[in-house]
Amino acid sequence: MRTFTTLSGPAASLPMINVDTDQIIPKQYLTAISRAGLGKGLFHDFRYDMEDRPVPDFVLNRAPWNEACILIAGQNFGCGSSREHAPWALEDFGIRCVIAPSFADIFFNNCVKNGILLIALPEDDANTLTADAGNAQTCRMAVDLDAQTVTRSNGETVAFEIEPFRKHRLLKGLDDIGITLARAAEIDAFEARQKATQPWLYGARLPDPGA
Amino acid sequence: MTGPKTLFDKIWESHVVAENDDGTTLLYIDRHLVHEVTSWTGFERMAEDGRGVRRADATVAVPDHSIPTRNRAAGVAGIGDPLGRGQVEALLANCERFGVPLIPLTDVRQGIVHIIGPEQGLTLPGATLVCGDSHTATHGAFGCLAFGIGSSEVEHVLATQTLNQKRPRNMRIAVAGDLPAGVTAKDMILAIIGVIGTAGGTGHVVEYAGPAIRALSMEGRMTVCNMTIEGGARAGLIAPDETTFAYLEGRPMVPAGAAWEQALAHWRTLASDEGATYDKEATIEARDIAPQITWGTSPEDVIPVTGRTPDPAAAPDEMRSQAIAQALDYMALAPDTPIEGVAVDRVFIGSCTNGRIEDMRAAAAVAEGRKVPAGVGAMVVPGSGLVKRQAEEEGLDRIFLEAGFEWRDPGCSMCIAMNDDKLGPGERCASTSNRNFKGRQGRGGRTHLVSPAMAAAAAVSGRFVDVRDLLA
Missing domain, CATH: 3.30.499.10 (Aconitase, domain 3)
Structure with a gap:
């Protein structure tokens, strides 16, 4: 997994509540068995009209936000479907940090696994950054994960909270499957204990077709 | 922790492999449902890394998302969209390669993951169950701690049969009284979401309780738990009871004979204890619910x-x-x-x-x-x-x-x-x-x-x- 340390560049604002993962990346992008090019489908129905032409007014279709690396969103961002295509599409577009008052649970976990930093900020701070992001003169900001700050274009900083474990994982880019596999002995021991007390959870294989 | 426990506390605590230093828990996963849309990346990376599926006996795969609903007898060849067909073909090849049991398209048991899990008895009270699909909450109807995960977590479960999770908080939603005629479980859950909002359950596991929940069939309970995610919570739970046990008995992957009796004795202990406390509570009157x-x-x-x-x-x-x-x-x-x-x-x-x-x-x-x-x-x-x-x-x-x-x-x-x-x-x-x-x-x-x-x-x-x- 890619590490996340610092990030600076244009921030785009999407001031809407309850933006679901169907809006982040719609169903027609879910049938591929490759992640390549998902950035093209990011916010598809906002970005393209019914004839698939770019909607000129949409923020990600306008300079400098067409190169945004930070997104400022509304409450409950990422609700709905568990599709990990949502963080994949954000990352493929180039967005590695989303700032919002709150996030949905599954999307939140999926972002951690893909090196995307989600920052939950109190509504007032989020509103300040939304206003900054809306103006081409002030939309550039810098995120420093180690220092836990977002620096505005005027040099002022906004501090944010993050759980120590998530910060550590993002800073180090840890692959937790490798880490968990190294703990096989603990998992073996759990299974031995569970098998003794709840043996019915083991060996119940699905019958073969026609059986 | 001693003292009265909730249904959720009991299931969670009985699946802790280890408490991690960082405040998360390494949680054991008993059952895993797999479908074509969210599994290919996990299988692909496991193949690259030379890893195998830890417990094929705990895993069942079925194609359901990107398949047509006509001409089923044609099987995979009947999928007109080449991308969708490729995804189902990849699922078949991956299951073959990793030894994961799969229900083929032409099998009478094929269906939506969350319908076939309970039908086949994969879903059991007191167990943990995951699937790369947010509507995994459905299985909570059996008192099974079930939640949706992303593709990276699918890979984690395939490889290790565990997940690193932050412990959610307890929420209880009671539905009092009886549902009026013409009003169903779907109306009940929509009304609940209308009250708590689409983020009302974020960070929580919701236990549904009260006479109107008890009166529901397993089908109705599954409808209620299914849409828990639409209220922001990843999992919904209903304590198992005689309705649950009657549904389960005799299904293919449900224990039989002495094992059934042993399992039943355990399942009867799962209900929340008297005096158990919740971080958030709401009560809704069933009689106030219209279609x-x-x-x-x-x-x-x-x-x-x-x-x-x-x-x-x-x-x-x-x-x-x-x-x-x-x-x-x-x-x-x-x-x-x-x-x-x-x-x-x-x-x-x-x-x-x-x-x-x-x-x-x-x-x-x-x-x-x-x-x-x-x-x-x-x-x-x-x-x-x-x-x-x-x-x-x-x-x-x-x-x-x-x-x-x-x-x-x-x-x-x-x-x-x-x-x-x-x-x-x-x-x-x-x-x-x-x-x-x-x-x-x-x-x-x-x-x-x-x-x-x-x-x-x-x-x-x-x-x-x-x-x-x-x-x-």
Whole structure:
């Protein structure tokens, strides 16, 4: 997994509540068995009209936000479907940090696994950054994960909270499957204990077709 | 921790492999359901890394999302979309390679993951169950801690049979009294989401309790738990009882004989203890619930069928006002308008929310002896081959066909619209599925979430009506 340390560049604002993962990346992008090019489908129905032409007014279709690396969103961002295509599409577009008052649970976990930093900020701070992001003169900001700050274009900083474990994982880019596999002995021991007390959870294989 | 525990506390604590230094828990996962959309990346990376599936006996795969609902006998070759076909072929090849049991497309047991898990007895009380799909919450109906995960977590479970998770908080939603006639489990959960909001359960596991929940069949309980994610919580739970045990006994992957007795004794201990406390609680009176219908583009945008669309001018704040105005505009509805009488173009009955036998029966009871008017397209998609077979044995297919509904093969179909079953721009649909997001059922499509009985009533009336008037 890619590490996340610092990030600076244009921030785009999407001031809407309850933006679901169907809006982040719609169903027609879910049938591929490759992640390549998902950035093209990011916010598809906002970005393209019914004839698939770019909607000129949409923020990600306008300079400098067409190169945004930070997104400022509304409450409950990422609700709905568990599709990990949502963080994949954000990352493929180039967005590695989303700032919002709150996030949905599954999307939140999926972002951690893909090196995307989600920052939950109190509504007032989020509103300040939304206003900054809306103006081409002030939309550039810098995120420093180690220092836990977002620096505005005027040099002022906004501090944010993050759980120590998530910060550590993002800073180090840890692959937790490798880490968990190294703990096989603990998992073996759990299974031995569970098998003794709840043996019915083991060996119940699905019958073969026609059986 | 001693003292009274909730159902959730008991299941969670009995699945702790280790408490991590960082405040998360390494949690053991007993059961894993796999489908074609969210598994390929995990299998691909496991192949690259030379890793295997830790417990194939705890895993079942089935294609359901990107498959057509016609011409099932043709199997994989019958999938017209080359991308969808490629994804199902990849699932078959991966399951073969990693030894994961798979239910093929042409098998009568094939169906939506969340329908086939309970049918096959993969879903068990007191167990942990995951799937790369947010509607995994469905399985909580059995007192099974079940939640949706992303593709990276799918890979983690395949490889290690565990997940690193932050412990969620406890929430309890009680539904008091009895549901009125013509009001169903779907109306109950829509009404609950209307009260708590689409983020009301974020960070929590919701335990549903109270007499109206106890009175539900397993099918109804699955409908309620299924849409827990639409209230923001990843998992819903209902304590197992005699209704649960009667459903489970004799299913293929459910223990039998002495093991059944042993399991039953354990399952009877799972209910929340007297005096257990919750971080958040809500109570809803069943008698106040009318048939529900969504008017907007979020599941929390819900009103009784007797209600009116909201007025953005009355919203508490500017962002909410804009959201209401945008939703009404997308749905082509005026503010403060009665929802009853709004004309529909399409009707979809099916999905993991409402694709079970009870749903087929409820819709057929309304459709029987009535006709879908010209210009309305109505389809019924059973949730599994077993549901389809049972419905046909009961003659429900003939009722639907005579009333002018299409009778399709099982799959996710127009709930996610990854196949040919989708709305055209501007088409308005009465749907028994779970999400009315913009474009969910097809770009520009307008989805109204309702119960199967309400959907059937809309189908035979050509517009939204109060199903209680047809049942009278």
